[in-house]
Amino acid sequence: KHPFTHYCGGGGTGGCPPVGIQLEGLILPPVLTIDVVLGLLGNLVALWIFCFKLKTWNPNTLFLFNLVIADFLALVSLPLRIDALLRRHWVFGDGLCRINLFLMFSNRTASIALMTVVAIYRYFKVVHPHHRFNAMTKRQAALVSVFVWLLVISPRVPMLAYSHIKGSGNRTQCFFFTSYKEASRAIIILVGMHRILTVLEFVIPLAMLTFCSVRISCFLKQRQMGKPEKIRKAMRVCTAIVVVFLVCFLPTTVTTIGVWVVRTYRPWDCSAFYTFTQLTIVSLGLNFLNSALDPIIYVFSSSMFRKALCSSLPPSLRCGNDAAAENTSTSTSASASGTQTVELRSIGVRSRNEAM
Template identity: 85%
Template sequence: MLSEQNVNLTTPTLNFTTPIPGGGRGGGCPPVGIQLEGVILPPVLTIDVILGLLGNIVALWIFCFKLKAWNPNNLFLFNLVIADFLALVSLPLRIDALLRGHWVFGDGLCRINLFLMFSNRSASIALMTVVAIYRYFKVVHPHHRFNRMTKRQAAFVSVFVWLLVISPRVPMLAYNHIKNSGNTTQCFFFTSYKEASRAIIILVGMHRILTVLEFIIPMAMLLFCSIRISSFLKERQMGKPDKVRKAMRVCAVIVAVFMVCFLPTTVTTIGVWVIRSYRPWDCTSFYTFTQLTIVSLGLNFLNSALDPIVYVFSSSMFRKALFSSLPRALCCRQDTGDGENAASSSGSQSTTQQELKSMRADRESEAM
């Protein structure tokens, strides 16, 4: 399909356990059949597209028409919406190819399709990491000059992130990934070392390295930011316990989305890599990791459907704009609870003091 794991969409399921003589490094095992891929991926990717489009269309509407003020955090989240849309618009072509059993959209769309899908993974990871780092400085280092970032500077950071994640994927656009098998045409990123040119082999190797590094490094940064925010708030006892829990919920949501969507693909990619390098004769293990990689692709694109949850937890401005747009019947309960809390905490405070306190709370919630 769209990965390098010897996948052939038209080959019946094969159960070879011995290598083909002379197949060469990584080419000793026959192509993997499509039963698991053809059965699991179409419904999973369809769910990803439906949920992702619904959530991201609402998010885009909020960002474009309901958000009254922008800050760097919201700008980073908006770029995350764009990255999700790039992946979502490319998945229907892949679903169609799986259902038909062959690719009918030509070489140009094949290159663009593969480029958009792989770029989305990199962009989503990078932008979620930037959001976590921004929150880390807001909470742990509130006086750092990083927190005085302007919207213009945030835009430059966003452009730099896009260039950083897209540049390694641009070579995908330079090579033909169309494979002809009998009367059918397939759109592969890679089929086997035996059939590939040296340039494709290098491209696949770079892809594998990026797949691992772009998970391990951001994951380490996300865990560091989460642990530091938690320990800082607990040590300083800043605000009430509910504020500490709120800050940790934001970090937990980002880490959870990150782990669910990207960890399986990273683990299976490493598994295939190790088997190809050190156990090229072990076709059984190769098939097992290849099939697991195929299944994990569905989770890989689930991030586009789960990212709207990140927007709600990561931006109080987005959250307020969303709640204000919901039908009043859905918001009345929350409004009542807020009113009771305000009444119980007002006491002898003046109106001016309450307004100042509200403004300060808003800044704290945005930082968290």
């Protein structure tokens, strides 16, 4: 059995034998490797921008920075998981097993929660510009971030209290449980709570994201007053968040519900169970793709981040406005320099004439 078996239903449902062992070993390593490489590249650049290029911070910037931290927590956990899939056994011990599973599941919740906070912040800025929510200080934004992290971590803390190591010698594995027959009552309750959270933490934020996007769109179309660029900018933010949210988290939510329904109402239907299990395995790769796609949200959601990023690029690669500004600045400097040279020559000529 393999490390991701916990996510796919463990040792099978009813009389069905374990499934997905060969598929997860074939598909997940390359997919997760791509997630790690792209995620590290994008988030290292984002971290560099946040730490060394942004001169001023606002609440929105602080929320995005926390999203970077959440992505790194997932990225540092995936190499161990990739290694376990390639070796076909877990070699890092019980402590790292608990931390690894905790980080993997916490990242999903943290990413969803922080993306939702960013969307809500944008909603109040656009639709209710005079609301006191927009007067939030950086200190208050930090407290909101702490609250979000506590809300994210609290339901996952019990995962750290139990050993998830199964087997012995060089055949040990790190996963939630092997099967319902082998799992303790506490683990069964923990797995049930995890499945409920997987569904709720997708459905509720999706409803909030949809509401914010629709309200922003309607508000700006009614009061555009000749500012179509403002509409496009705000809608790009909402669209980027919703697209990343759906691509990364919808497949896992649907397949989780599918496995749950089959286990509960059709325990004899091995074909359906195998289908949903295999889809769940594939969806895991998309689940962690959010760490690679989140930098897109940073670019669309923060003008300060976007300007800092563009100003850090070579002039030929800079954004349109920044490149134009650079060219204008260069032309202005050259013009000023030329004017100054002409004036100096004129002064020199006058001085020689006066001397004669």
